[in-house]
Amino acid sequence: MARNIFLVGPMGAGKTTLGRYLAKMLGRKFHDSDREIECRTGVSIPVIFEIEGEAGFRQRECKMIAELTQLSNIILATGGGAVLAIENRQRLAQGGTVVYLYASPEQLYRRTVHDSNRPLLQTENPLERLKRLLKERDPLYREVADITIKTGERPIKAVANEVLRQLKRYGNVHGQKFSAIR
Numbered sequence: 001m002a003r004n005i006f007l008v009g010p011m012g013a014g015k016t017t018l019g020r021y022l023a024k025m026l027g028r029k030f031h032d033s034d035r036e037i038e039c040r041t042g043v044s045i046p047v048i049f050e051i052e053g054e055a056g057f058r059q060r061e062c063k064m065i066a067e068l069t070q071l072s073n074i075i076l077a078t079g080g081g082a083v084l085a086i087e088n089r090q091r092l093a094q095g096g097t098v099v100y101l102y103a104s105p106e107q108l109y110r111r112t113v114h115d116s117n118r119p120l121l122q123t124e125n126p127l128e129r130l131k132r133l134l135k136e137r138d139p140l141y142r143e144v145a146d147i148t149i150k151t152g153e154r155p156i157k158a159v160a161n162e163v164l165r166q167l168k169r170y171g172n173v174h175g176q177k178f179s180a181i182r
């Protein structure tokens with residue numbers, strides 16, 4: 001059976017966008033842990049941070065990752081901080097093939113600067129925050145990842161084709177019809 005594909009990486013790497021795109025290409029179900037948390041609670045991520053703090057959000061995130069990693073044949077976009085908890089890292093590593101989407105802090109900044117839905121970036125200097133978070137979390141992303149993909153300035157389509165090329169080596173898309181989008 002084809003295994004799950006889990007996307008990890010920093011805010012703005014493109015996990016949500018690429019996950020949705022890959023799911024369409026492969027005809028698989030897509031889940032985004034942040035969106036599922038928002039659906040369950042009925043409020044946005046910034047509101048959860050405001051009411052329960054980051055610690056409260058992390059608890060909800062852990063429960064959601066535990067649930068979603070039990071599913072089969074899915075594409076999952078995690079939140080950028082999901083790798084902070086060791087239990088999440090273990091569940092991700094055991095439940096599927098983990099793809100680390102990497103982008104430089106400057107690229108992450110450009111992709112997130114106009115979006116106010118990421119509470120951790122609502123600071124005086126979001127670029128500095130992105131640099132610090134990437135430095136802290138990069139070893140955790142690498143620890144859990146089977147594959148690392150540098151998105152660079154490539155459009156989503158090109159990143160998706162690169163991910164599929166790499167995933168073939170892991171048997172994820174074995175026997176599954178997909179056409180590389182040119």
Ligand SMILES: Nc1ncnc2c1ncn2[C@@H]1O[C@H](COP(=O)(O)OP(=O)(O)O)[C@@H](O)[C@H]1O
Pocket residue numbers: 009010011012013014015016017018077111112151152153154155156159
């Ligand atoms: N490879 C890419 N090239 C250009 N824009 C991108 C790329 N990947 C993502 N984006 C854009 O960056 C923003 C953040 O992407 P998103 O998928 O929400 O990232 P994440 O879920 O990793 O935080 C979105 O506006 C998305 O369209």
Ligand SMILES: O=C(O)C1=C[C@@H](OP(=O)(O)O)[C@@H](O)[C@H](O)C1
Pocket residue numbers: 009010011012015016034045078079080081082117118119120
């Ligand atoms: O990096 C983080 O700690 C976070 C990343 C966000 O998800 P994206 O990585 O999809 O932006 C979201 O889970 C929350 O705002 C916290």
Ligand SMILES: [Mg+2]
Pocket residue numbers: 015016017032034077078079
């Ligand atoms: Mg996302």
